[in-house]
Amino acid sequence: MRNILRMLALLGTAGTMHLFTGCGGGHDHDHDHEVGHEHVHHAPHGGALGMLGDHAFQIEIAPDADGGKVDLYVLDGEAENFIRIAAPAIAAVAEVAGSEQPLLFQAVASEATGETVGDSSHFSVLAPELAMKSEFEITFAELELLGQVFESVSIPYPEGTHGD
Structure with missing residues (x-):
């Protein structure tokens, strides 16, 4: 006992x-x-994350080979919440195997989330050849997010960046 x-x-x-x-x-x-x-941080759509500032924002780059497009999502610094911005489009340049391709990500409106062009966290560009690549880098000359300006931002896919 x-x-x-x-x-x-x-x-x-x-x-x-x-x-x-x-x-x-x-x-x-x-x-x-x-x-x-x-x-x-984990990308909600399985893409590559690029840290902006000291955990201010994350940009997720998510290719969709089946749809022939590349999606871009603006997220908070922890990659947990979507951040809507006023931009109707975001210009970038993709570099694949030494070749450059200009891109213009267009804001995506969604009835489900209430997002509209000019108030969206989701952007997309039709780029079938890029969407099928396993490695590329997307560079933004300038990104303005909620009044903060970030210059010369590059996000390599698939590894992303951690703001280093």
Whole structure:
């Protein structure tokens, strides 16, 4: 009987320690923020993320080979929320194997989200040959996002950038 009581006491202590120091179920957090781990963001559409400023914004570049287009999403610094901007279009240049191709991403309106041209976080350009490439880089001479101007922004696909 004594051994059973000792075992129950040990299990209770271990469970309490786990509650205060460990990671239990029923929550939603990312272990990448813990000490000794790299701070990582995940692209919501499986594309490449480009960090702007010190976690001010993220730009996601997501090619859609089936649709023959490349999508661009403006996100917050954690890549969790969409940020609508007033631009009707965003100019860029794609570089693929040493060759340059000008792009004009057009704002995408959506009844589902209420986004309109001039108030959108989603932009798209029809570029079938680029959308099928496994590696390319997109450069923006200038991006204005909510009053902040970012110059000479390059985002390599598929690896993206972390603002380094």
